[in-house]
Amino acid sequence: MTALDLSALRRAPKVLLHDHLDGGLRPETVLELARDCGYDALPADTAPALAKWFREAADSGSLERYLETFAHTVAVMQTPVGLERVARECAEDLAADGVVYAEVRFAPEQHLEEGLTLDEVVEQVLLGFEAGESAAEVRGQNIRIGVLLTAMRHAARSREIAELAIRFRDRGVVGFDIAGAEAGNPPSRHLDAFEYMRGSNAHFTIHAGEAFGLPSIHEAIAFCGTDRLGHGVRITDDITIGTDGVPVLGKLANYVRDKRIPLELCPSSNVQTGAVDTLENHPFDLLARLRFRVTVNTDNRLMSDTSMSQEMLRLVETFGYGWTDLERYTINAMKSAFIPFDQRLQLIDEVIKPGFAVLVG
Numbered sequence: 001m002t003a004l005d006l007s008a009l010r011r012a013p014k015v016l017l018h019d020h021l022d023g024g025l026r027p028e029t030v031l032e033l034a035r036d037c038g039y040d041a042l043p044a045d046t047a048p049a050l051a052k053w054f055r056e057a058a059d060s061g062s063l064e065r066y067l068e069t070f071a072h073t074v075a076v077m078q079t080p081v082g083l084e085r086v087a088r089e090c091a092e093d094l095a096a097d098g099v100v101y102a103e104v105r106f107a108p109e110q111h112l113e114e115g116l117t118l119d120e121v122v123e124q125v126l127l128g129f130e131a132g133e134s135a136a137e138v139r140g141q142n143i144r145i146g147v148l149l150t151a152m153r154h155a156a157r158s159r160e161i162a163e164l165a166i167r168f169r170d171r172g173v174v175g176f177d178i179a180g181a182e183a184g185n186p187p188s189r190h191l192d193a194f195e196y197m198r199g200s201n202a203h204f205t206i207h208a209g210e211a212f213g214l215p216s217i218h219e220a221i222a223f224c225g226t227d228r229l230g231h232g233v234r235i236t237d238d239i240t241i242g243t244d245g246v247p248v249l250g251k252l253a254n255y256v257r258d259k260r261i262p263l264e265l266c267p268s269s270n271v272q273t274g275a276v277d278t279l280e281n282h283p284f285d286l287l288a289r290l291r292f293r294v295t296v297n298t299d300n301r302l303m304s305d306t307s308m309s310q311e312m313l314r315l316v317e318t319f320g321y322g323w324t325d326l327e328r329y330t331i332n333a334m335k336s337a338f339i340p341f342d343q344r345l346q347l348i349d350e351v352i353k354p355g356f357a358v359l360v361g
């Protein structure tokens, strides 16, 4: 059995379903792109200082304030060159960390300030991912990236973005999502978009149960028909611990578990936005023990100063997980991906299981 440390974790084949493109830039890249495009509102002028600023500003205990930090990353992702570079580096960074399959999301409507069209924005990002996948392959690091197009839940372009996702479905876009401030913007505001996706036999996930509780999760599932829950961590509001210490599930929690609805849990991000108070109190472990379909995710690597390997390490240190636990969460994620079933199976059988077998020894 290989010792479970960061370097071994980096060698494990990992699957990432919830990662924001505009939340994963390298600090140096933010600085360089800002210089190139004349953006002069960055809060720091060296890479270490900027990295520290993002982490501390995101550590706000509120989703709304956490989201304010994205103004600086989105500002430098307005040109073809900027979008391509950020996507390329994202693929390379994930591959270097041992991620073998990732679904990366971003909101095209936030990248139109310099006159690009929605289609051009998506094209540039896809070009960047392709270039990053090829560069990683040359280094012997194979990664496949599927793109999720996000609509901002406070805005009114979700139907348009869903149509954009379908237009690019055979060119690397594998699904749709809504994100942004959850309170006051329930998923049912965007029913039209979700109906369009369902009518097209296409997949989507919804950020729900992060800054708002059970009503948001209920709407996402019962009214919108979501395939997965972005975070969904507040499902624990529907789980009570009886006097005998045995957890009792309410109707909604039972439904989520029965239907094997995947939870895209993002431990560090959940602590930063105040969805949970500490990692020790994160319900990841409770949900995993109750056999919900839990997955481990980064959400925003820049804001949380994290990686897939680091998120896993934090869970190992907090809850004492071993390789077989991590393999189970990884297979959970691969089963829940939006690519076709046969391709998921192939990655499980040919990449994930053999990769973990080496580590388990």
Ligand SMILES: O=c1[nH]cnc2c1ncn2[C@H]1C[C@H](O)[C@@H](CO)O1
Pocket: 020, 021, 022, 023, 063, 067, 070, 074, 105, 106, 107, 110, 150, 179, 180, 181, 207, 210, 269, 299, 300
């Ligand atoms: O955790 C999140 N919850 C809600 N919205 C989020 C989260 N992380 C990032 N976003 C927003 C900010 C980004 O600009 C947008 C698209 O990636 O999605």
Ligand SMILES: [Zn+2]
Pocket: 018, 020, 179, 207, 230, 299
């Ligand atoms: Zn997110």
